Amino acid sequence: YTLMSFLFKLMEEGYELDLTYVTERIIAVSFPQDCFEETYLRNLRDVTRMLKSKHTDNYLVINLSERKQELTKMNPKTLDTGWPDFHAPPLDKICSICKAIENWLNADPLHVVVIHCRVRRNLKPPSQQHV
Template identity: 55%
Template sequence: YITERIISVFFPPELEEPCYRRNLQEVASMLKSKHQDKFLLLNLSEKRHDIKRLNPKVQEYCWPDLHSPPLDRICAICKAMETWLTS
């Protein structure tokens, strides 16, 4: 947890697919057990878009790994977070 209402999860890009899927399922189980369906996922990764299986409220803000996101994408991410946190 970064704050009481913000969590960050990182999966290394080199993580093999079976391990990634297992870890993703563990994260999904934890979120659902602790927060029911009251969470929003922002996917900031370059690939692995199967995250939408976790929650229909996934928003995709992908860009290539190891690169900085464009400024308009940063603004969109901040706006999405603000909208969710103030709702």
């Protein structure tokens, strides 16, 4: 895959994900939590294939979601750091994530970080669910 052909494929096939190169070395990818499981797995497989094609083994996935089984199986270089939806992570967790990103990127100029999240859409935080 080239990045552009991969992104066009996503648009044409109506994939439910958001993939953004924040910088050349930091990629953000999110999947809606309410999409069908088979859709999520297909999207995840395609993103993994694109990452391996473009970045070989030079990428580290930082998983911010609670779910981790499928992601870790497809991407052995995964750091699971998830926390429950609608809750702020502890400050020490944020610091450890930032340090892991810094260490990975500083280890090799070819390294990239993929920040992964599976987000809920159209849901209110627990404090607003009674409204």
